[in-house]
Amino acid sequence: xxxxxxxxxxxxxxxxxxxxxxxxxxxxxxxxxxxxxxxxxxxxxxxxxxxxxxxxxxxxxxxxxxxxxxxxxxxxxxxxxxxxxxxxxxxxxxxxxxxxxxxxxxxxxxxxxxxxxxxxxxxxxxxxxxxxxxxxxxxxxxxxxxxxxxxxxxxxxxxxxxxxxxxxxxxxxxxxxxxxxxxxxxxxxxxxxxxxxxxxxxxxxxxxxxxxxxxxxxxxxxxxxxxxxxxxxxxxxxxxxxxxxxxxxxxxxxxxxxxxxxxxxxxxxxxxxxxxxxxxxxxxxxxxxxxxxxxxxxxxxxxxxxxxxxxxxxxxxxxxxxxxxxx
Ligand SMILES: Cc1ncc(COP(=O)(O)O)c(C=O)c1O
Numbered sequence: 001x002x003x004x005x006x007x008x009x010x011x012x013x014x015x016x017x018x019x020x021x022x023x024x025x026x027x028x029x030x031x032x033x034x035x036x037x038x039x040x041x042x043x044x045x046x047x048x049x050x051x052x053x054x055x056x057x058x059x060x061x062x063x064x065x066x067x068x069x070x071x072x073x074x075x076x077x078x079x080x081x082x083x084x085x086x087x088x089x090x091x092x093x094x095x096x097x098x099x100x101x102x103x104x105x106x107x108x109x110x111x112x113x114x115x116x117x118x119x120x121x122x123x124x125x126x127x128x129x130x131x132x133x134x135x136x137x138x139x140x141x142x143x144x145x146x147x148x149x150x151x152x153x154x155x156x157x158x159x160x161x162x163x164x165x166x167x168x169x170x171x172x173x174x175x176x177x178x179x180x181x182x183x184x185x186x187x188x189x190x191x192x193x194x195x196x197x198x199x200x201x202x203x204x205x206x207x208x209x210x211x212x213x214x215x216x217x218x219x220x221x222x223x224x225x226x227x228x229x230x231x232x233x234x235x236x237x238x239x240x241x242x243x244x245x246x247x248x249x250x251x252x253x254x255x256x257x258x259x260x261x262x263x264x265x266x267x268x269x270x271x272x273x274x275x276x277x278x279x280x281x282x283x284x285x286x287x288x289x290x291x292x293x294x295x296x297x298x299x300x301x302x303x304x305x306x307x308x309x310x311x312x313x314x315x316x317x318x319x320x321x322x323x324x325x326x327x
Contacts, residue, residue, distance in 0.1 A: 001189070001225045010220035013039070014210070020220030024227050028194040031230060032179055033170035036202035038195050039223055040214050043068075043156045046180035046193040048076045049208035051117065053201055054150045054178070057082030059116035062104055064090035066126040069119060069154055080212070084113045092263075094124025095136055098143065105147050118144055121154040122172060123161045126297070129244075129268025131161035134171050141175025153179040156193070160186055160266040163237045177201065186237050186267055187229035188308045191222045233308070240267035240306040243315050247304065250319045254326045267306040270297070275326065283325060290321050 011017035021039050029037040040046045047069050051061060061077065063070055065087045069077065077083040086104055088096045096118075106112040118140060122132040144151050153176045155161070162169040173179050178197035183189035195205055209215055216222075248261035248269050256275030273280055280300045287294060295303045304318075 001228050004224040004228055005221050008220040008224035010218035012217050013219045014215040014217060018218065018220040018223070020227070021223040024223040024230070025194070027227060027230055028181075029196050031169060032173055032181075032196040034173070034179070034196035035199045036197065038202050038205050038209060039216075039219060039226065040180075040193050040195060040209055041191060041216065043154070043180055043182045043184075043193040044073045044076070045209070045212060045214050046182075046195045047073060047119075047152075047154055048080065048212065049205045049214070050152050050178045050180055050195050050197070051077045051083055051119070052081045052208045053204040054152060055081065055083045055116045058084065058113055060084040060086050060106060060113040061117040061119055062086045062088060062096070062101060062115060063119040064088060064094070064096055064121065064124075066090040066094075066124070067119065067121050067154065068125050068156065069121075071126070086115070090124065090127055092127060092130075094121060094127035094130040094132055096120065096140075098139055101140070101143055105143075105149070115147070115149060117150045117152055119152045119154060121156075123157045123164070123266050123268070125156070125268065128263050128270055129157070129160065129266040130263075131164045131265055132172070133165065134167065134174070137172060137175050144175065150177040151175055152177065155179045155181040157182070157185060157266065159234045160237050160241070163235070164241060164265045169234075183226040183229045186240055186307050187233050189222075189225040189229040192226050194226070236308065237267065239311070240308070241265070243267075243310065243312065244269055244304075244306045246312075247306070247315050247318060251322060254323060256326050257322070269304040269306075271302055271304075273300045273302065278325065286325055287321060290317075292318055292321055 008020045013021045025037040106115045123129045158181045180195045183192040244267050248264045252259040259271035
């Protein structure tokens with residue numbers, strides 16, 4: 001990957017003249033089954049410019065209360081886009097209840113902001129990395145059609161969903177007007193995300209990308225890593241899923257760890273520490289001292305994410321370290 005990055009043929013991508021970026025965007029659009037694609041520095045920017053392109057100031061977007069866009073993207077949609085978030089409780093599997101979505105879609109009324117967009121996350125980071133099924137997507141698609149709404153997918157880990165459900169990634173996106181996915185994270189590129197959608201939509205995202213400072217010059221050096229990620233590294237996500245499952249099963253057998261391995265479908269594990277003798281902060285520090293970095297999402301609730309650089313020996317190490325701490 002580093003060699004490909006060093007040797008990439010580059011040009012000025014602000015003028016769409018970088019051949020490596022153009023190649024990456026073409027491959028990405030084809031993989032997602034969409035007309036066009038745009039390379040962006042991060043998933044956050046990809047989601048932001050997608051929402052800015054679908055919505056006008058004062059429009060409303062329906063999204064989950066556990067979604068990354070709502071929780072972790074600095075409220076960019078409101079702060080920069082004047083877009084009103086209409087929040088619905090996420091179900092434990094990451095979906096939004098269909099009846100609730102329908103109830104929340106605004107009628108045409110002087111007092112209401114117009115509903116423009118439904119945003120879903122697949123896989124759902126804070127809902128155990130759950131993959132969202134194409135059957136559910138079809139139902140949301142029917143609703144969107146009925147009320148003339150657009151659908152955006154925060155698919156930061158959409159390939160994890162496709163692998164877990166044993167489907168082509170396109171099958172998860174038939175109803176989506178746009179999708180953002182990350183080349184970093186499990187796909188192992190150092191930087192970058194992609195937004196895919198229709199030609200006119202992507203044309204608009206290009207203007208927004210420039211406005212929010214994401215127009216890059218010789219970004220082919222970064223895109224070269226993305227091409228390798230897309231061409232060679234999607235299938236290997238299966239390894240992360242099986243390592244996550246092994247780790248989850250072992251951790252679940254430890255007294256003081258609350259975890260249901262049957263809920264782990266991809267590369268993300270959540271567990272709760274329930275041992276009155278162990279302080280969550282010191283649990284975290286003790287692991288960090290051994291080179292094991294996990295995230296405390298809130299007091300006593302932890303997230304572990306598996307990726308290419310954590311293979312079986314590291315999984316064993318983590319199991320051993322946590323087993324010793326729980327004794
Ligand atoms: C579901 C989801 N969407 C979007 C993002 C944002 O990606 P980035 O960190 O590249 O901005 C993340 C990051 O973890 C994520 O988990």
